[in-house]
Amino acid sequence: MNAPTRVGHGAPHAATVVARTQESPTIFTLQLRLDDAAAQAAYRFAPGQFNMLYLYGVGEVPISIMSDPEERDGIGHTIRAVGRVTQGLAALQPGDKLGLRGPFGRGWPLQEMGGRDVVLVTGGLGCAPVVSVIHYVLRRRDRYGKLVIIQGVKHAEDLIWREQYDRWAKLPNTQVLVAANEGGALWPWHVGRVTELFSLARFKPERAVAMMCGPEGMMHAAADELLARGLPESHLYLSMERNMQCAVGRCGHCQLGGAFVCRDGPVFNWGEVKALRGRRGF
Amino acid sequence: MHTQPDSAGFLPLDRLPALLAALESRGYQCLGPRPDKGAITLQPLEAGEALPRGLQAEQAPGRYRLTHDPHNRYFAWANGPQAIKPLAFAPQESLWRVERDAAGALQFEAVLPDPPAQALIGVRACDLAALALQDAHFLAEGRRDAQYARRRERLFLVAVQCAEPAATCFCASTGDGPTPTAGYDIALAELPEGFVSIAGSDKGQAVLDALNLSPATPQHIEAARLQGQAATAAQTRSLPGHNLRDALMSRLDHPAWDAVASRCLACGNCTAVCPTCFCHAERDAPALDGQSSQHARTWDSCFGEVHGHLHGFNVRPDIRTRYRQWLTHKLATWHDQYGRSGCVGCGRCIAWCPVGIDLTEEVATLTASGDAS
Numbered sequence: 186m187n188a189p190t191r192v193g194h195g196a197p198h199a200a201t202v203v204a205r206t207q208e209s210p211t212i213f214t215l216q217l218r219l220d221d222a223a224a225q226a227a228y229r230f231a232p233g234q235f236n237m238l239y240l241y242g243v244g245e246v247p248i249s250i251m252s253d254p255e256e257r258d259g260i261g262h263t264i265r266a267v268g269r270v271t272q273g274l275a276a277l278q279p280g281d282k283l284g285l286r287g288p289f290g291r292g293w294p295l296q297e298m299g300g301r302d303v304v305l306v307t308g309g310l311g312c313a314p315v316v317s318v319i320h321y322v323l324r325r326r327d328r329y330g331k332l333v334i335i336q337g338v339k340h341a342e343d344l345i346w347r348e349q350y351d352r353w354a355k356l357p358n359t360q361v362l363v364a365a366n367e368g369g370a371l372w373p374w375h376v377g378r379v380t381e382l383f384s385l386a387r388f389k390p391e392r393a394v395a396m397m398c399g400p401e402g403m404m405h406a407a408a409d410e411l412l413a414r415g416l417p418e419s420h421l422y423l424s425m426e427r428n429m430q431c432a433v434g435r436c437g438h439c440q441l442g443g444a445f446v447c448r449d450g451p452v453f454n455w456g457e458v459k460a461l462r463g464r465r466g467f
Numbered sequence: 468m469h470t471q472p473d474s475a476g477f478l479p480l481d482r483l484p485a486l487l488a489a490l491e492s493r494g495y496q497c498l499g500p501r502p503d504k505g506a507i508t509l510q511p512l513e514a515g516e517a518l519p520r521g522l523q524a525e526q527a528p529g530r531y532r533l534t535h536d537p538h539n540r541y542f543a544w545a546n547g548p549q550a551i552k553p554l555a556f557a558p559q560e561s562l563w564r565v566e567r568d569a570a571g572a573l574q575f576e577a578v579l580p581d582p583p584a585q586a587l588i589g590v591r592a593c594d595l596a597a598l599a600l601q602d603a604h605f606l607a608e609g610r611r612d613a614q615y616a617r618r619r620e621r622l623f624l625v626a627v628q629c630a631e632p633a634a635t636c637f638c639a640s641t642g643d644g645p646t647p648t649a650g651y652d653i654a655l656a657e658l659p660e661g662f663v664s665i666a667g668s669d670k671g672q673a674v675l676d677a678l679n680l681s682p683a684t685p686q687h688i689e690a691a692r693l694q695g696q697a698a699t700a701a702q703t704r705s706l707p708g709h710n711l712r713d714a715l716m717s718r719l720d721h722p723a724w725d726a727v728a729s730r731c732l733a734c735g736n737c738t739a740v741c742p743t744c745f746c747h748a749e750r751d752a753p754a755l756d757g758q759s760s761q762h763a764r765t766w767d768s769c770f771g772e773v774h775g776h777l778h779g780f781n782v783r784p785d786i787r788t789r790y791r792q793w794l795t796h797k798l799a800t801w802h803d804q805y806g807r808s809g810c811v812g813c814g815r816c817i818a819w820c821p822v823g824i825d826l827t828e829e830v831a832t833l834t835a836s837g838d839a840s
Contacts, residue, residue: 194613199573282567428774431749436747438775442803466783
């Protein structure tokens with residue numbers, strides 16, 4: 186009864202792993218290219234959007250896009266091996282095949298950032314959906330004020346992209362603040378919570394835009410800090426994570442109140458989600 | 468349906484087979500009410516097969532029993548566990564498939580269903596309202612669901628006015644029944660001597676035209692109107708308003724959620740019988756030869772443990788938060804998504820709940836007291 190058809194209708198694109206980087210014992214980055222050259226050339230995304238990556242015979246997972254949106258020959262995904270699909274994706278090597286649907290969702294408000302100080306607050310692998318914002322700002326450096334990058338991890342060894350943080354820290358008008366709840370030998374940064382770094386951050390709250398991605402508890406604490414310092418609520422954004430299976434607002438799993446996180450988010454303005462903040466069950 | 472009495476025809480009881488024949492001659496497979504495993508559901512009719520008479524069912528919280536209508540009518544039954552939903556939003560279907568060759572290359576293909584054109588005889592106002600909500604979800608501009616669209620466009624809907632609501636029905640209070648007002652191809656109101664018949668679409672009009680009906684008399688039309696009025700008056704359950712969004716969202720910490728959670732089995736029956744619930748899981752089913760895999764969706768339930776699962780934590784780890792998700796989505800946040808409540812008053816969740824949890828009672832308890840959050 187069911188007839189296969191060649192037309193799109195939401196089926197994934199075939200894609201190939203063009204590069205794989207082990208970032209930490211459990212975190213890896215896959216650089217992918219769509220096999221259909223025309224589809225790859227036409228592929229565009231906004232920082233903060235995500236793709237559904239499909240592992241043959243196993244299933245799909247939503248993964249944010251971490252590469253530079255200007256980059257045309259590959260699409261980067263930084264992934265932690267935690268579940269059935271991601272552990273399988275971790276075994277892929279350059280040349281291996283997988284499926285890709287995307288990009289999906291609403292990205293970061295890059296237009297609204299113009300002329301403002303940009304404050305990025307991330308925790309753990311929450312840095313991945315935000316790193317494309319860093320690339321975006323650095324490419325257009327004169328359009329923005331100060332760039333403040335605040336990243337927190339549980340353990341010092343969880344910090345990926347150390348060299349990049351070191352490199353960004355040396356750039357003019359850019360501040361990098363990193364904290365680990367548990368430091369380690371030769372840990373050069375702060376030991377403690379991310380929110381303890383805010384007193385060191387140099388930006389003008391009233392003319393800043395802040396973007397957060399990480400554990401919800403961390404984002405709530407950071408939001409309180411930023412709003413207390415005078416950041417307008419309308420300039421506070423966060424990226425949310427929920428169970429996503431269809432990625433187009435259809436399957437119902439990712440609902441957060443009336444919002445479908447996959448389609449209406451994953452990036453939200455603080456005002457859109459604050460009513461349910463920290464509300465267990467939503 | 469009776470807002471244009473001028474265009475209403477009258478189908479005598481003994482000409483009901485002619486309506487089925489007219490649909491069959493247009494290529495439709497007719498589905499009609501049938502007792503099936505102890506409940507009335509819509510099942511395919513053999514060509515020329517007569518519709519059964521006298522079917523009825525008694526419904527109460529946690530209870531559904533087949534009975535017999537003493538007046539031996541065709542449509543004196545209130546809704547069974549399912550009606551239109553599974554025919555438009557299939558309980559299980561493939562979305563796409565992938566083939567893998569020896570070198571590991573993948574080839575993806577969408578899978579579209581090819582269902583027969585089906586005429587559903589005897590759908591109710593609540594189910595038409597529910598279908599409109601499913602359409603809003605699956606057929607929204609710019610993001611049409613191809614599989615749903617294919618099934619939906621092949622349905623022909625013959626609606627019937629509800630004359631005998633079940634004790635669990637409350638469509639009058641949600642504004643969705645008992646008389647069909649939109650969304651049908653043909654609507655019927657059953658009277659002792661025949662059916663007041665009205666078309667709701669061009670294809671419905673074409674079928675009625677082919678039957679050469681005499682016009683319904685003002686007496687017929689008045690009888691149908693009074694029958695609808697009586698069916699409204701017969702409903703004993705209700706919701707305390709069309710928009711309970713703020714009433715419920717301001718009571719997220721009400722102790723009633725704990726009380727209902729202690730009774731709820733989280734079986735998901737309510738979500739399975741609900742004509743508006745749209746959640747579905749997507750899963751891969753690889754072929755044993757390792758050369759292909761089907762990516763399929765299956766109805767899912769927010770009462771299931773994995774519905775809110777994320778790596779590292781579960782958004783809804785207990786029955787309290789799952790029941791609250793279901794009820795607040797259905798009656799509160801549905802307004803944000805689709806501009807109205809997601810409840811059409813069919814009462815199925817009440818009848819088919821194995822422990823008899825009554826949505827209208829839960830809402831009454833939650834909203835009886837002031838802001839408890």
